[in-house]
Amino acid sequence: MIQDFTYLKPGNVKEALTMLSDHVDECKIVCGGQSVLIPMRQGLLVTEYVIGIKGLTELDYIKYDDKEGLKIGATTTHRSIEKSDTIKKKYPVLVEMEDRLASIQTRNWGTIGGNLAHADAAGDPAPVLISLGAKVKLASAKGERVMSLEEFYTDLFETAMEHDEMIVEIQVPPMPAKTGAAYEKFNLLKNDQGICAVAALVTMDKDTCKNARIVLGNMGVTPVSAKSADKVLIGKKMSDKLCAEAGEAAAGDSDPVSDIHASEDFRRHLIKVLTKRMVKHAWEQASK
Amino acid sequence: MTTETKKTEAKKEDQTLTFGLSKSKPIILNTHIPNIDGIAKLTGRATYTFDVKMPGMLYGKILRSPHPHAKILNIDASRALALPGVKGVVTGKDTLGIKQGIWRRYQDLCDEQILTVEKVRYIGEPVAAVAAVTEEIAEAAIDLIDVEYEVLPGVYEPMEAMKKDAPMIHDGVERNINVTRHIEWGDCDEDFEKADYIREDHFFCGGQAHMCMETRCAVASYTPEKRLTFYHSNQSAYYMQALMAGILGMREGDVRCIAQYVGGGFGGKFEMDGAIFCACVLSMKLFRPVKIVYTREEDFIATKRRTPMHYWVRTGVKKDGTFCAREARVVSNGGAYTGMGATALYLTGFFHSFPYVWPSYRYDGYRVYTNTLPTTSMRGFGAPQAMWCSEQQIEWIAKDLGLDPFEMRRKNGHYAGYEVPGQAYIGSCGLDEALTIAKNWVAEKEKKGLPKNHAIGYSAAGFMTGGIFNWFDSPYSFSSAVVTVNEDGTVILHVGATEIGQGSNTTMAIICAETLGVRVEDIKVHSGDTDHCPADLGAWGSRQTFMTGNAVIKACEDAKKQMLEFAYARMGGLNVIYDLDIKDRWVHIVARPERGMPWTDLCKFATRGKSGQRIMGRGFYTPHRKGMISPAYSYMMQAVEIELDPETGHLKLIDSLTAHDCGTPINHLGLIGQLEGAFSMAAGYGYLEYMPFEDGKMMNPNLVDYKMIRATEMPETPIAEIDTYEPDGPYGAKEAGEGLTNPTAAAMGNALFRGWGIQMKECPIRPHMIVQALKEKEEKEKAAKGAKKGK
């Protein structure tokens, strides 16, 4: 049973931030709320106030320009991202990822801001966005700041947000030329959460890997940046063998748990295979 | 067509004589008839137990044991009772403490108190129940009940539980051996001698949750007249009425069970459950209606499940593939209580011999108590486990002997007229055609060439059509029906069969319309209410179409005969009354169909002629002299095409073919639904529905972690119906509800064997097992090569 709370419905972002600072440690921001209601129902999460920002249309936007890149408002739903032609054209990997993020019902109501703030290690968007070098804009009554999504995650369900802050925008830099990005998760039900996942971004210079960014999902308490996998690739001539090496390295960087779905070792095995494949996939796209 | 079916065709003639009043061709059977309860279900009008509200209704919640094995020293509910809104708390002490069980004929198998008195035997067992004005208050009150336990050592695996020093879960049950079953015919020792080839394998089959969409729920109302009425989501209103009367010390007639719309059963809802028992006990104490709805988690951890089994199989065959003998030993994890476990243990042993002729066969089954969730019947009733082991081993044997697996199966297959020694008589059998259809499907696919990493596997199976053994010890006939004809030609049919979604009401309406000679829309069917419907064992073991169907036919013939007497009197000039028939509301002379009268006219004459009584027909059916198990058996082949990612062990179903012999179909739409549904459940058992326990605790009691087939995982399911004629069935029909849960897991295992040469001995088949098996195979082959080089 969910514990009682008082519901606050701000009319705009400014109001929301004031409410947030008024009730700092006794309130919880709920956007779509689909993730957060589950721990609340289990009594794992109890709060005095709920600030419902689902209705904040001023944060429901998708903007793009070639210099600034992509800007997505926090209350934009997964479904809008999935359906956005701009994103489909500029960041197809985001659409592919969203397409397998839970059910359509969930994507219809759930928001990108809520998903990122929930900081579930098995979340799909984070690894992809980190591999794309995304940043989050955080706002509080005191002001705004921007931080890389990578630093944003500190621990399981923990973020670097201050208690009076909320995500207002996700910023994704423009895709460099000759760059490919790919995302794959392993599961048995198509749209189920991943037992493990990997996002790969590869920038090519002729047949050499100019830049690479491998990020693993559900292979640690936060999204794992597989830096040594990146090292394996950067500056090298691309080859299937190199992709496999990157896989080995990624497995080394990861720190997975054992659960009923897969043992620690099997997760490592899977991530080797997935990384190998996604690096290759990204490489092929980059070379198009 | 095979000789068997020719034989059965021949039977068809005399068959129509026994149903003498419906001589001309059936016109309604096996036509496209949407379910008669469809509109109610599609418009939100259908009221499930989950939806029932009564005036002054209270909400109940159940306090459950956190320990797998513990003595209850003391329960103090004072803090809970002090909570405003709480109306009452009950514990085992408020009950008669009767140990109940559905195997009423055998006292020592009645071992479950539901609200336990002195001891808890699994995590989640009900310890106390609260009733309050809101569900929320009830839930809060649960946490305020203080229970003092003396925790006892627990045991969770049957092999452990049988050890000398294992804790005793039920007093006096040595080594925790709950039930043993032994089946034997022929002389195995002698026939193994005759075998050219003998193979031995160990298998393990996991459990499975019924996962009915409607969790266990109940609304009970006890009134000062000392009468109890309850709405309950169950598969057999009569069982629940009888069990409840027994455990509460009431007369059956004072207990009324209503189960009109039921959100799924699958074998998990015909035993007493905590929801209904606690609701009744609370209502009797408080004289208020009480509603209890299980959460999904409760439904997982505190109901019952499919029985996990350890199988040891030894099979002897001749070089040419003729089966000589089979010996099987099963140790099953019974969990904390018996439930339907005794039946499951017998049936797994019996169906492990299916669908083949074994000169000699020996089965020893052991069901062992453990401190885990009790196990019981579930769609397939022990047969899916039996087939998982049998059908894979047979595939391996065929390979070892270099024989065609289809032909080896055919060579040893059952046939109409075969008698399973001392066990069963096979009245009709479409196995031979099923083999041919499946073989052609596979051949065609493989001729076209399968895409990379695709493979095909298949498995045979058979199943029963309802049970014969009266373990419930019911004085009533197994099935009965009452049909009432109104003067305006409308018909009311009362059956005890329970509609749980399988379409039984529709099937009964079809049979009734066909037999009486009216239309389906003329008929109202009443079922699932013990006050108004005749007793019937209910929906389990694929029995209703067959047994209740036969009862409906008899009831309709009774009514029809009474009606035709009046038609005979009016139309006269006939030799015998059997010269008359009714089809599609037209009463006519069979030889001169154009001569006759409208059904509605006859209804008026007949009613007046009966000095105003409404015409009523009654029918009963109980199988007699039909062996030990069932009056009829269905046969089938299941083929599946899978895609495997050998690197990750990711398995996906791509295509399938079902060849199924269910006798002569009655409810076409219902039949397709049963087969497709059984397939999805069986496929889930094969590779998804993993149900792990740690120290007696289920590790995934929610739908996030318990995986099931979803639309995106479901392949096409083309169905080839093989219409045999079951002499004892209603219009030749037999089982269709469960059989197809049996072969699919084995078919998937066989696909992995045929495609990649790996032998899966544990189900569900999970990705790491496949990767592991492939690795081991590779290493073996390397080693072999190495050895060769060495020479």
Next chain:
Amino acid sequence: MAFKCPVCKTKEWPYSFQVARHIFGTGDQKHRAWVESQGVSFADLLVQQATSSGNESYEIVAKLVEKAQDNL
């Protein structure tokens, strides 16, 4: 010669082995008690039969049945 069940007395089979099967198959208190009275544990024999291949348990009981025939 035919072998009688030392408990049911009336029932008989051509082989002592079949009587043993009957005893295990019935497995009720009376039959258990008889086996115990012969100085072996019924449960032990069951477990052995369940967990090992071969039919040693049945053979043991069969021998006991044979011994018991004279005083039936």
Next chain:
Amino acid sequence: MKKILITLIVNKQAYEVYLNPKTLLVEAIRDHIGLTGTKRGCETVSCGACTVMVNDMAVKSCSILAVQCDGMNITTSEGLETDGKLAPIQQGFLHQGSYQCGFCTSGMLMATSALLRENPKPTKDEIKESIEGNICRCTGYNSIVRAVEDVASGKYEEGAL
């Protein structure tokens, strides 16, 4: 905790409900408004039995707060038929036998209705995708897919029962 008065427009009928803000949409629909066609099968947003349409979008009503839907248009399975005539999707389900126990049915109806509103000619995969979040333990899904295909093919546009 302060109770809140909100308006839910369910099946074109406005209902004023005064409720505890933690009330889930499914509870508001079933317990406060009394439309029990919408079911619940889990507590983890997994089964889809509670699917309704909010502003023509399929959502799981057990996963959202009623207060979040203040003033919004909600459609449940009770809202599909008009003057006793089944909507095409209901007719499709009826004739394909796309339901058995019927407990997942209203969720399936709403998920597929939303699909057809957005995409009147869906592919088989799109249909499967649209009900991927809905569990049906009885039918094995294929009959549901066939029903949606029938409707998309226009089979029931004129169709009465």
